[in-house]
Amino acid sequence: MFLSDLPSWFLLATILPIGACVGSFLNVVIYRLPKGMSLASPPSTCPACSARIRATDNIPVIGWLALRGKARCCQTPISPRYPLVELAGLLLAWALYTFRYAPIAETLPLGPACFQFWIEYGLIAALFAAAAIDMEYMILPDSITLGGALLGLATAYWRTDISLVQSAIGGASGFIVIWLPFIWGYKKLRGFEGMGLGDAKLLLLAGTFFGLSGVFFTLFAGALQGTLVTGILLLTQGKIEEPQAVTEEREELRQAIEDAEGQEKAELQALLDADPLGVAPEEFTGGTRVAFGPFLCLALIEFTIFYEPIHLAIEMWLLGGGL
């Protein structure tokens, strides 16, 4: 039995509601993960008054619309970010099925296709959360980058497009291609890191999921889109402010150093010195600090959804079909 034996409407009617629910979970991930909170408990509460949220009010998108964007408990406005992220979860599921799976449904055995779909959907949903977290905190969480890389390696054998060896080689290449020039090299030459270790771990993830072509596309499409957006922002705004959360955290740490004494003060100072975000950006780049991670995440999402044509083009153009 092949994927094409099931009607598209049936597949979409199954996939889309799950996508919206995953979007709802992504809201939890984006809010709780950078704060180090548990994703599983406590159950959803109102951020303003801490009242438990009713299950029916928590239905993706519909709940927010029915409440007209205000919490039932205390009438505090609920940010439209929540239904938008839920909608994004649904749209990512739709796009992955429509562009990646539907065109080749006749060639995909049903069982493996379903398995691979949910693995890849999990990947792009996690990348969406990582991009949102990186935009706000300039951190790509290890649980997503390293956890995702492990998942890519562990499932390579069962996915149709890649072998375990290709996955391992891809992952190692992805990490080294960032780490060697931008982290090790920059530090030697200029005394600071050109990119974060999180970016290297993200390329590790791209490699274990899709091999060398995934690394290649993520790096170059990510750099291209990042440069374009950064250029447009610099032209229109003059400079790019770092996220507020990053500034606040640095100020808090500096305050703690001032208040501390002796051994504790030295330890805190070492912590600040080791943090690539420990120096305010105006001290060396004219006030501009850009998170590159969201653009890498975006490129890898694009690669996953449009895998067939992109992978084929890269193989033909760059690798001569050999890999």
Ligand SMILES: [Zn+2]
């Ligand atoms: Zn409330």
